Amino acid sequence: MDFTRYLKEYPDEKGYFGKFGGAYLPPQLVPAFKEINEAYLTICRSSQFINELRRIRREFQGRPTPVYHCERLSRKIGNCQIYLKREDLNHTGAHKLNHCMGEGLLAKFMGKKRIIAETGAGQHGVALATAAAFFGLSCTIYMGEVDIKKQAPNVTRMKVLGAEVVPVSTGLKTLKEAVDAAFEDYLANYEDTIYCIGSAVGPHPFPRIVRDFQMVVGLEAREQFMEMTGFLPDVVTACVGGGSNAIGMFEAFLNDPVEIVGAEPLGRGEKLGDHAASVTYGSEGIMHGFNSIMLKDEKGEPAPVYSVASGLDYPSSGPEHAFLHECGRVKYEAVSDEEAIGAFFKLSRFEGIIPALESSHAVALAMRRAKEMGTGTILVNLSGRGDKDMDYVTEHYGTGENYMDF
């Protein structure tokens, strides 16, 4: 496949990447998504919008984030050199702000007064509440009661930032019910509200909008890497939950002679329910308003999934990943909890960088590849910092002395 015109051709105007994507919506929501799509297509070409987003990225988010050469970690493994794109140094500590600031600016340009979303672990809620505070928009975040109990510090952060956190007490009281509640709110209020999705998933145009806002990661990283080394990396990798940080990184390298690999969460193992490696083990299906690859139970419903990294704990991935997998341009490999924990401790100990558990999956994949390759270079998207994971990791895995073997 030729990727020179890829960004112009995918998604098509109905939001399809090949057979994946689309917008499977209740009829009442069709006009709301159409309005967002039309506004985005106009605004994304406006120099006022582009310049304002550039200014925000520079002055508020702290972009560009650096690319960093992990010399000590690389030497421990052999001669292959590992580099990190430091999205952990983005304001609020992860890549999610890249699309939340874009979505907030879009809401502002559309004249909306309010942004809403659901959140599972709370990371998307915090990033969106940050964007709302910056733009002076009101913000409502739906969160399952079970998740509210588990993620108390993020709930407090959202409230301090001025967001209203609405507990959802239906069904299993987690992410799925929170999605339903947020959609219901949107249905009633779309005249003054926009719904802001947390990853490169959901009905068209969100997979495209989120991808476009995340592409800053890959575009910066490609240029920085070339400037540092004079070459392209041999391998580019990132962790894949819904797939936003990965798609932002991968997109810039699609037309290059570079191997691209997504790191999916293998959790405790290959059995359904023990992992969330949806591209690796899933099959085609429609969920949450889009057609993609998903993990299904025997009834064809979204299966229960698990990963030590709560941000990767989702039974599907964005439609563009399903497409890039199908056409063979991007490979997807699964990384277990144990491997990710090992990478978490090693990157901390040998580089002084404590990665998010999500990002640790990508670091683990890079370390595995570095060992196999023996030489060459690997560029990893370090999607976020690990402060949020410290308590959980130390309680369950100690402080890492048992994870120092190479």
Ligand SMILES: *Cc1c(COP(=O)(O)O)cnc(C)c1O
């Ligand atoms: C949410 C999150 C992820 C997973 O989301 P994607 O949309 O797959 O990128 C990865 N890393 C961090 C640090 C996160 O907070």
